[in-house]
Amino acid sequence: MKRTVLELRQSKGGRLVMLTAYDFPGARLASEAGVDLILVGDSLGMVVLGYESTVPVTMEDMLHHAKAARRGAPDTFVVADMPFMSYASSERALANAARLMQEAGADSVKLEGGLDALPAAEALVRAGVPVLGYIGLTPQTASALGGYKLQGRDEAGARRLLEEASALERAGCWGVVLEMVPAPLARAITQSISIPTIGIGAGPHCDGQVLVFHDLVGLFSGFAPKFAKRYAEAGALIRDAIARYAAEVREGTFPDAAHSFDMRDEVLKRVYGG
Numbered sequence: 223m224k225r226t227v228l229e230l231r232q233s234k235g236g237r238l239v240m241l242t243a244y245d246f247p248g249a250r251l252a253s254e255a256g257v258d259l260i261l262v263g264d265s266l267g268m269v270v271l272g273y274e275s276t277v278p279v280t281m282e283d284m285l286h287h288a289k290a291a292r293r294g295a296p297d298t299f300v301v302a303d304m305p306f307m308s309y310a311s312s313e314r315a316l317a318n319a320a321r322l323m324q325e326a327g328a329d330s331v332k333l334e335g336g337l338d339a340l341p342a343a344e345a346l347v348r349a350g351v352p353v354l355g356y357i358g359l360t361p362q363t364a365s366a367l368g369g370y371k372l373q374g375r376d377e378a379g380a381r382r383l384l385e386e387a388s389a390l391e392r393a394g395c396w397g398v399v400l401e402m403v404p405a406p407l408a409r410a411i412t413q414s415i416s417i418p419t420i421g422i423g424a425g426p427h428c429d430g431q432v433l434v435f436h437d438l439v440g441l442f443s444g445f446a447p448k449f450a451k452r453y454a455e456a457g458a459l460i461r462d463a464i465a466r467y468a469a470e471v472r473e474g475t476f477p478d479a480a481h482s483f484d485m486r487d488e489v490l491k492r493v494y495g496g
């Protein structure tokens with residue numbers, strides 16, 4: 223049964239399970255496995271489209287993948303990422319969020335940034351768009367943060383993250399993702415706001431957890447951060463299956479009778495002789 227925004231907001235203190243998905247089979251598997259939320263993340267730029275970062279991902283990319291994920295999981299709450307620059311002004315944010323919800327069927331949008339993202343977050347909430355905030359290591363602006371580094375380690379950084387989480391709550395976000403934040407700070411942020419926190423690289427004290435699908439199942443062979451726990455080696459499994467297929471085709475053992483269709487001899491004789 224699909225969660226409502228109200229239920230998500232009220233799930234403070236629970237353990238929300240969120241997983242990214244970018245296509246029909248991935249979303250279907252996630253939904254069959256019982257996740258609470260699917261995130262069509264702009265991480266698709268790296269794990270699906272082969273870019274170096276999330277920055278090149280466009281609105282058209284997001285719409286294309288969000289539509290497929292929606293079809294794969296019609297009964298699961300789907301959050302779609304607003305890609306880089308798609309919420310650079312409140313007007314753009316409204317127009318692009320409308321597309322993600324109306325064309326792709328997303329239930330909520332996620333946008334990166336704390337104080338900088340407030341005008342867009344506020345405008346969206348005012349217009350009735352459910353918004354998930356995102357602070358800490360925000361990949362779209364990772365180079366300005368000095369790369370993929372732990373955030374909020376020093377006093378100024380920690381204060382800023384606490385302040386940003388409260389500001390996003392006041393702006394009306396239903397939850398906040400915390401990425402690459404020390405576990406004790408994530409706990410303090412979680413205790414200091416009344417909306418759920420969803421962690422990724424933020425330790426065990428958040429109200430939920432998110433992982434990237436390809437990291438979880440072992441489909442991404444690029445850099446894997448410390449927090450990306452692998453639960454399967456699907457890449458190795460798939461590579462082995464393809465290699466066996468190639469070998470069988472080359473040695474003539476596939477396709478065999480079990481994977482072929484027969485017909486009556488007399489019909490063939492009538493059309494081909496012999």
Ligand code: KIV
Pocket residue numbers: 242261262263264265266303399422432434
């Ligand atoms: O794009 C994404 O997949 C994300 C997660 C890492 C939270 O934002």
